[in-house]
Each structure stands twice: as C-alpha cells, then as structure tokens.
Amino acid sequence: MRWSSTRPRTGVWSTCNKTNSRTLDAVLACAFIVSSASAIFSFSASAEEKQLSIYSSATSYSVSVKPHDGQDYVALLELLQRLGPVTAKADGSRWKLRFKNSEAQFENGKTRVRIRGRDVNLPMSFVLDNGRGLVPVSALSILLPELLGKPITLHEPSGRLFLDNTAVHFTAQMNNAAPAGLVINFSSPVNPMIATEPGKLRMVFQHEAVVAPGSEILTFGNKLIPSATYSATNGAAEIAVSAAVPLFASFSNGGRTITISPAPQASPTAQSVAPAAATPSGQPQTAGNTITNSNLPVHYFVVLDPSHGGSERGAALSDDLAEKTATLNFALRMRQEFETHGLSTLLVRNGDETLTLDQRSGIANRAHPAIYVCIHASSEGTGIRLYTALVPAAGESHGLFIDWNSAQAASIDTSQSAATNLAAEFSKRRIPTRSLVAPLRPLNNITSAAVAIEVAPFTGGVSDLSSSGYQQQIAESVVAGILEVRAKLVAKP
Amino acid sequence: MIPRHLIIGVAVMFVVALSTGAYVWHMQGSLAKSVPDADQTHPLPPPGNGPSEQVTLYVAHDDTGSLRPQSAQIPLSGGRQERAEQLVKTLLQLYLGESSPHPIAEGAEVRAVYLVDPGLAVVDLNTAFAEKHRSGILVEELTVASLVQTLSSNIPGINRIKFLVEGEERESLAGHADLSRFYDVAGVDRMISQMQTGQ
Numbered sequence: 142m143r144w145s146s147t148r149p150r151t152g153v154w155s156t157c158n159k160t161n162s163r164t165l166d167a168v169l170a171c172a173f174i175v176s177s178a179s180a181i182f183s184f185s186a187s188a189e190e191k192q193l194s195i196y197s198s199a200t201s202y203s204v205s206v207k208p209h210d211g212q213d214y215v216a217l218l219e220l221l222q223r224l225g226p227v228t229a230k231a232d233g234s235r236w237k238l239r240f241k242n243s244e245a246q247f248e249n250g251k252t253r254v255r256i257r258g259r260d261v262n263l264p265m266s267f268v269l270d271n272g273r274g275l276v277p278v279s280a281l282s283i284l285l286p287e288l289l290g291k292p293i294t295l296h297e298p299s300g301r302l303f304l305d306n307t308a309v310h311f312t313a314q315m316n317n318a319a320p321a322g323l324v325i326n327f328s329s330p331v332n333p334m335i336a337t338e339p340g341k342l343r344m345v346f347q348h349e350a351v352v353a354p355g356s357e358i359l360t361f362g363n364k365l366i367p368s369a370t371y372s373a374t375n376g377a378a379e380i381a382v383s384a385a386v387p388l389f390a391s392f393s394n395g396g397r398t399i400t401i402s403p404a405p406q407a408s409p410t411a412q413s414v415a416p417a418a419a420t421p422s423g424q425p426q427t428a429g430n431t432i433t434n435s436n437l438p439v440h441y442f443v444v445l446d447p448s449h450g451g452s453e454r455g456a457a458l459s460d461d462l463a464e465k466t467a468t469l470n471f472a473l474r475m476r477q478e479f480e481t482h483g484l485s486t487l488l489v490r491n492g493d494e495t496l497t498l499d500q501r502s503g504i505a506n507r508a509h510p511a512i513y514v515c516i517h518a519s520s521e522g523t524g525i526r527l528y529t530a531l532v533p534a535a536g537e538s539h540g541l542f543i544d545w546n547s548a549q550a551a552s553i554d555t556s557q558s559a560a561t562n563l564a565a566e567f568s569k570r571r572i573p574t575r576s577l578v579a580p581l582r583p584l585n586n587i588t589s590a591a592v593a594i595e596v597a598p599f600t601g602g603v604s605d606l607s608s609s610g611y612q613q614q615i616a617e618s619v620v621a622g623i624l625e626v627r628a629k630l631v632a633k634p
Numbered sequence: 635m636i637p638r639h640l641i642i643g644v645a646v647m648f649v650v651a652l653s654t655g656a657y658v659w660h661m662q663g664s665l666a667k668s669v670p671d672a673d674q675t676h677p678l679p680p681p682g683n684g685p686s687e688q689v690t691l692y693v694a695h696d697d698t699g700s701l702r703p704q705s706a707q708i709p710l711s712g713g714r715q716e717r718a719e720q721l722v723k724t725l726l727q728l729y730l731g732e733s734s735p736h737p738i739a740e741g742a743e744v745r746a747v748y749l750v751d752p753g754l755a756v757v758d759l760n761t762a763f764a765e766k767h768r769s770g771i772l773v774e775e776l777t778v779a780s781l782v783q784t785l786s787s788n789i790p791g792i793n794r795i796k797f798l799v800e801g802e803e804r805e806s807l808a809g810h811a812d813l814s815r816f817y818d819v820a821g822v823d824r825m826i827s828q829m830q831t832g833q
Contacts, residue, residue, distance in 0.1 A: 455809050456769035464769070464809075498805065517810070519770040522699065526772055531825050533815050546815065575699065578825050579775050580812040582805075595771045 193278060194376035196350035197224060197304040200473050202492045203347065203376050206278060206300065212265050213297075214275040217284070224289070224304070229274060236267070236274040243288050247274055256287045299373035307350040311380075313369055315361040322402035323366050323382060327351070330396030332487065333380075342388040342401060344380045348491045351378040365403055395485055441487040442630075443479055443623065444510040446583075447472035448517045451495025458520040459603045465493065467518035467606045471596060471615060475514070478616040482624065502583035505591075506548075511630035512559055512623060515584060515593040520603045524573030525615070527564055528593040529556045530584035548588050555590040558629055563592065563622035570618055572599065590630055594619065685709065691725050692783035692826075694736035694776035700829050701780055704728075718747040718755060718789050725784050736776055739766030745800070747785070753793040754816070755785055764799045767808040774811035779826050786819040793819045 191206035193215055204220050206213045217238060221227040227240045234249040245256040249269035254261045263284070265277035276284060281302060282295040294303040310328045315321070331351065333344040352373075359369045369382045382388065387404040447468035449455030455464025472488055479486040487508050489501050496504075505513045519526075530549045549556065560576055567574040584591050596615055598605035605611045623630070687710045692701045708724050710717045722744045729738040741762035748756040767774065778797070786792045795817045798804070804813045 449809065453809065517771055519772070521696065521768075521770055521773060526699075528771060531821055533821065534818055577772070577775075577828050579771050579810075580778065580815065580817070580825070581771055581775075581810060582812045582814070585812075593771065 191300065192376035193220075193300045193302060194347065195220065195223075195302045195304065196307040198307055199477065200224075200491075201307075201348045201350065207275065209268055209270075209275065210265075213278040214268060215278055215281070217274050217276045220281075221288070231269060231272045231274075234269060236269050238274065240288050243290070245284075245288060247276075254284070256284070259287075261287060296373070299378070300376040301350070301373060301378075303350055308352045309346075309349050310352060311354060313354070313359050313361075313380075315363050315366065316400075317363070321363070321365065322400045323361065323363075323369070325380070325399045325401070326394075327397050327399070330485070331399070332396060333399075335390050337388060340383060340385070342382045342384065342390065344382075344390070344399070346378045346380075347376065349378075351380070353378075366401065441508045441510045442484040442512075443486045444489060444505045444508050444513045445472045445475055445479075445486060446489040446501055446505065446513065446515040448515055450490050451493055453495055455517070456519060458518060458606060462603060462607060464518045467596070468516045469493075470607070471516050471518070471612055474609075474612040474616040475516075475619055478613075478620045479623075482620055484620075484623075498583045498586070502548075502586035505583070506586075506588050510589050511627075513587045513589055513591040514619065514623075515581075515591070517593060517595040518606055519595050519597045520606075522597045523599060524597055525564075525567050525575070525618075526595040526597065527560045527567075527574060527576045528579040528581055528584070528595065529553065529560050529576075530587075530591060531578045531580045532585050543588065545586055547585060549585045549591055552588065552590050555629055556592055559590050559623065559626050560592045562626040563594070563619060566618040566622035566625070570614055572614065572618065689721060689724075689788045690784075691721075691728065692780050692787065693725070693728060694780040696736050696773065696776070699772050699776065701776070701783060701826055714789055714791075715747060715749050718749065718785055718792075719744065721784055721788055722747060722757065722781060725780065736773075736780070737768075738763065738777070742766065749789075749792070753791060754796065755789070755792045755794070756796045756798060757781060757785070758798045758801055761800050764804060764807055764813075769808040769810065771810045774807045774809075775825070775829075777807065778811050778817065779822055779829065782817050782819060782822045783826060786822075795819070795822075 191208075191213065192203045193206050194203045195201065200223055202223050204215050206215055208214070218227060218229045221238075221240050225241045227238065229236060229238045236247040236249070238245045238247070243257055245254060247254050247267040247269070250266050252263045252266050254263060254267065261283060263277065263280040265280060268275040278295075278297060278300075282293065285293045285302075285304075289304065291304070296302070308328075309331065311325055313323060313325045316324050327349075329349070331346060331349045333346045333349070336343050336345075353371050357371045359371070361367060361369075365386050366382060366384045366388070369380055372379050372381070382401050384401075384403070388401050389404045391400050391402070392398070393400065447465070449463075449465035449468060451465075453465065455468070458464055458467055469490070469492075473491075476486045476488055487504075487510065489504050490496055530553065532547050532550045532553060534547070543551075564574045564576050579593065581593055584593055594615075596606065599611055686707045688705055688707055689710070691704045691706050693704045694700075695702055706724060708720060710720055726738065726742060726744060728734065729736055730740065730742065739762055741760070743760045743763060745758040745760050748758070750756055767777065781797075782795050785795060797807075797813045797817075799813070807813055
C-alpha cells in the first residue's frame with residue numbers, strides 16, 4: 142500500500158515513445174540482473190561467514206571470525222564481553238585490555254603479550270584494526286587460561302570453545318517397541334534448530350555444547366531409521382538422522398530427550414491441535430527454533446524474548462551499550478533464575494540474531510508457554526515499566542485460526558493479572574514501577590499471557606543496566622511475580 | 635495495379651494515425667505541465683489564514699510520562715483536512731521548540747493528513763520524524779497518543795488513525811510503537827487514561 146501527496150506519474154510514462162520504453166526495459170532488466178547477482182553474492186558471502194561459538198556455564202554465544210593474512214582472528218573484547226566486566230583502550234600501536242582483575246598489553250604486529258605482568262608468546266601476531274584488538278583463534282588456548290584463570294578447551298576445526306564443564310553428551314538408541322522411534326537422550330536440556338529434507342532430519346545445535354559420541358557414525362540396524370551422523374563445523378554441532386520415511390521430532394523430559402519417529406500417515410479423522418494464530422499472508426513461519434513436521438507441541442513454562450538483536454540494535458542506551466545487548470543480559474539472568482526454580486524457559490534468541498516480530502511471535506506461540514515475557518531497556522526515566530497489549534479491534538477468526546493482530550485478546554485478563562503481580566514484586570523491592578498498556582508488537586500476536594518489561598536505570602545512571610546486582614534484582618522480581626500467579630497461568634495443551 | 639479504393643483507404647488510415655499521434659503528443663505535453671515535480675511539492679499547506687480558534691493540544695510530557703491538555707489559539711481554515719494538518723503542525727512546532735516537554739528531531743514533519751474515509755484519518759510523517767525519533771516504548775507511545783488525541787479531540791468524527799512514513803506503511807515508529815495497525819480512538823483513550831493514572 143502506498144499513499145502519496147503527489148499525483149502518480151503513470152500517465153506520463155504510458156505516453157512515452159517506444160524507444161524510451163525499450164531503453165527503460167533494458168535498464169530495468171540490467172538493474173534486475175545486477176541486483177539479483179549482488180543479492181546472491183551477498184547471501185553466499187553471509188552464509189559463509191565464519192563463527193566461533195563460546196560455551197560457558199552461564200551463557201553460550203557466537204562471535205564472528207575474521208580472516209587476516211590467511212589466519213582466523215577474533216575480536217578479543219567482543220569475545221570477553223559476555224564473560225565479565227571488560228574494558229579496552231588503544232594507545233597508538235598498543236592496546237590495553239582489562240578483564241575483571243587481569244590486565245593484558247598487546248602491540249600491533251607483535252606476538253609478545255604481557256598478561257598479569259608475565260610475557261606470553263602467541264603463535265601469530267596481534268592485530269589492531271581501527272581500535273579493535275584482534276587475536277588469532279589459535280592463540281585463544283594460550284590467552285584465555287591466563288585471562289580467565291581457568292583451563293579451556295578449544296576445538297579449532299569446528300569453531301567451538303568450551304570454557305567450563307559445559308559439554309552436553311548424548312546417547313542414541315532405537316526403541317523398537319511400537320511406535321518405533323530413535324530416542325536421543327542428552328545430558329542437559331537442548332533446543333536445536335530442526336529441519337527436514339527427503340531422507341534426512343537435521344538437528345543443529347548452535348547454543349548447546351553438544352559433543353561427539355564415541356563414534357561419529359551411529360547405526361541402528363533399523364530399516365526405517367538406519368543411521369545418524371554427528372558433525373561439528375563453523376560453531377555448531379549437527380546430528381543428521383537418515384531415514385527411508387519422513388520423520389518428525391518430539392521433545393520430552395524437560396528438553397533432555399528428543400524422539401525421532403516416522404511421521405504418521407494422514408488420518409481421515411481430524412486431529413485435535415492447539416489453536417494457532419494465523420500469520421499474515423505471505424509471512425513465513427520459519428524461525429531460529431522450529432520443529433518441522435512435529436504434531437506434538439513443545440511446552441515451556443516461560444518464553445523470554447530479549448527484544449531487538451542483530452542488525453536491529455534498538456535504542457542506543459549509551460555510547461557503548463545498545464538496547465539489544467542489555468535485553469539479552471537481562472533475559473539470560475532471568476532464564477537462570479527461572480531454571481533455578483525448576484521452570485522450563487525458552488529464550489527466543491540466545492545470541493545476536495536478527496528476528497522479525499512475526500518470527501518472535503511464531504516461536505512463542507509454537508512453544509505454548511504459560512507466559513511470554515518480552516524484555517526492553519531504556520535510558521529514560523527510572524525503574525520498571527510493565528506493559529500489556531493494546532489489542533486492536535478483533536478481526537475475523539475462523540475455527541482454529543485466530544486473527545493474527547488480536548491473538549492476545551483471549552489471554553489479556555491473565556496478562557493483566559500477571560502484570561499486577563509483577564508490579565507488586567517490584568514494589569516490594571522498592572523499584573519504581575508503572576503499569577501501562579502499549580501498542581507494542583508482538584504482544585498482540587501472542588496466544589498466551591504476555592507482558593513486556595521495559596527496564597530503566599534504578600537511580601538514573603545507564604550503568605545500572607549493566608550492573609549484575611540490578612539485573613539479579615529484576616530477575617528475582619520477575620520470577621517471584623510469575624510464581625505468585627502460577628496457578629492462573631495454565632499452560633495450554 | 636493497386637485498386638483506387640485501397641489507395642484511398644490507406645491514405646485515410648495514414649491521416650487518422652498522424653492525427654492520433656499529434657493528439658497524444660499534445661496531451662502528453664499538457665499532462666507533464668499539470669503534474670508538478672515531486673521536489674517542488676510542499677507536503678503541507680501554508681499556515682491557515684482563517685480566523686483564530688481555540689483548540690486543545692494534547693501535549694506529551696517526558697518528565698511525567700503522560701499527556702497534558704494545553705489550549706492554543708491558532709488560525710484555522712475552513713476545510714477539515716486543512717484544519718487537521720494545521721493542528722498537527724502546531725503540535726509539532728511545540729515539540730520542536732527550545733523548551734519542548736517532548737523533544738522530537740529537527741526536520742521532523744507531518745507531510746500531510748488525509749481524511750480518506752468517514753472516521754479515518756491518515757497521518758503521513760516524513761522520514762526524519764521516524765528515523766530520528768527517540769527509541770523506547772514510552773517515548774514512542776507518547777508521540778502516537780499525543781497525535782491521535784489532538785486530532786480526534788479537535789476534528790469531530792475521527793475515530794481511527796493510521797500512520798504512514800513517506801507514504802508507506804512502516805512496522806514501528808522507532809523500534810517500538812506499532813505503526814502497522816489502525817489506531818482506534820477508543821483504544822487510545824484507554825491507553826491514555828492508564829498513562830495518567832498508571833502507578
């Protein structure tokens with residue numbers, strides 16, 4: 142749809158002479174070819190971008206790997222930012238880094254580094270690129286133990302770095318009893334991206350430190366599901382299950398078990414499925430975490446949505462703090478707190494990913510949570526602002542398909558009840574709180590109870606938003622408020 | 635030898651084709667003259683030169699995070715659409731002022747307000763308005779609520795408002811306030827009343 146205050150000029154174009162029209166066609170064709178070629182080129186370039194995934198007990202995330210003189214390099218500040226307070230300063234060709242209580246001095250083009258007063262030699266030279274300190278990936282196994290004060294495991298070929306005892310092990314066993322299926326048990330809950338293709342079901346683990354079993358090729362002696370292979374590359378592990386029939390995956394045991402079964406044949410009787418919100422026409426339902434061909438909805442008690450991410454930075458809270466970073470930090474803290482209380486939690490994004498609002502609501506609605514919590518951050522004002530949806534006038538709903546824009550309407554009372562409890566918990570902790578309604582997507586597209594929390598500084602300083610004490614206080618309030626209203630938050634079937 | 639009637643037929647068709655071409659060429663010239671260049675079009679009409687009238691502007695205040703009604707005496711012309719444009723222009727001038735209670739970016743403008751349907755107003759903002767707007771749920775909500783309330787209170791009959799940016803639909807104002815929807819005045823009233831009382 143386009144509205145314009147100037148009159149359309151189509152009449153002028155339609156009377157242009159034939160030569161002009163041909164020239165225009167040729168120009169448009171060239172532009173199309175050039176833009177298509179550049180789109181394909183940029184897509185393949187971005188698809189080939191190298192990543193290094195870092196797994197610690199508190200978080201997992203990825204950083205970009207940059208080639209330099211034929212070697213792989215990473216930005217050290219970016220790598221350490223999620224692990225603790227870190228600052229860096231460039232001074233001519235020198236670069237000083239302070240991480241927690243450790244100090245390190247690097248020099249552009251030099252392999253010698255001074256860490257905690259000791260000289261350490263890197264296998265390749267340090268690079269100072271526009272004020273950013275880049276270190277070779279191969280040097281991380283030398284640098285990080287010095288800076289972190291603990292051993293690490295670097296698996297360079299697969300681009301994976303394990304900081305604590307974070308490895309997630311798995312076993313896969315064929316269950317031949319009807320209904321037959323491949324049961325994969327993991328040592329910790331997992332939430333892979335799942336995709337199917339003819340003869341294969343792939344599970345990609347970007348955020349979980351899934352490690353290889355004894356053998357990378359597993360055979361099951363089953364005609365329908367004969368084998369599975371494990372591989373790890375570019376910061377992610379993949380388990381690919383081969384099959385002679387279409388497969389679907391279902392989760393159980395709090396995300397610790399994935400059962401891969403042959404997809405059931407279409408039944409003449411209608412299946413009972415949970416109501417789904419109809420997406421706007423043309424909107425794909427793909428997202429970071431999808432379950433393809435699964436008829437069994439995944440249940441999580443809470444879905445936490447750190448707003449913004451990737452190219453969408455949100456508000457610039459300070460010169461070096463973007464809203465997308467602050468929201469993720471709060472979300473990670475909340476997830477930890479929820480899981481401490483035994484409540485299963487799904488993070489809509491666990492890294493610096495760009496997601497559309499429809500993708501966010503798709504992820505949340507497919508998880509059928511008891512409550513969806515969207516997290517925002519602001520440098521203006523103080524304390525907490527709690528929002529429930531300003532639901533637009535209801536459109537048409539058809540049977541199981543609910544109007545996308547007013548999908549929240551049926552749950553708005555529960556959402557307001559949850560917001561009231563959250564406000565009470567914040568007030569108990571003397572955090573200034575306001576409760577409001579807002580025209581904020583994707584709140585109105587969520588089929589379960591849904592609230593948004595906008596966190597502003599406690600005392601007025603933006604640094605509060607990075608303070609672990611404040612983050613913890615907010616996380617505890619949110620968990621306490623939701624526990625208080627738990628009985629009302631009935632997870633949908 | 636070519637039959638005489640065929641020669642006459644071809645000659646007549648040639649004359650008709652020439653006349654049609656000349657007519658189309660003439661029409662093209664007239665149309666080009668009548669369509670102003672987009673660069674020369676001013677999105678808003680000049681300030682109203684009608685008699686001054688008292689209006690109520692609903693002004694966003696960042697310090698309290700609420701709207702406050704404020705009376706203003708402004709010259710308004712007769713048409714509803716022109717009145718609507720003059721109202722929002724006055725509101726924006728207030729926000730662009732030095733002691734603005736809710737600053738918006740320099741260059742922010744409303745290109746036009748269309749009353750396209752009984753009850754529907756379409757507010758077309760310029761790029762600077764959206765691109766340079768401060769980002770945050772409350773700050774964006776205040777802007778939207780202020781525009782909706784000011785228009786609906788002073789122009790009788792408006793019950794829905796749609797926001798566009800440079801004539802096109804946009805997902806949000808500056809990352810938060812939803813611009814993909816139509817704003818029901820009744821819903822915005824509810825939003826504002828909670829803003830005024832929200833603890």
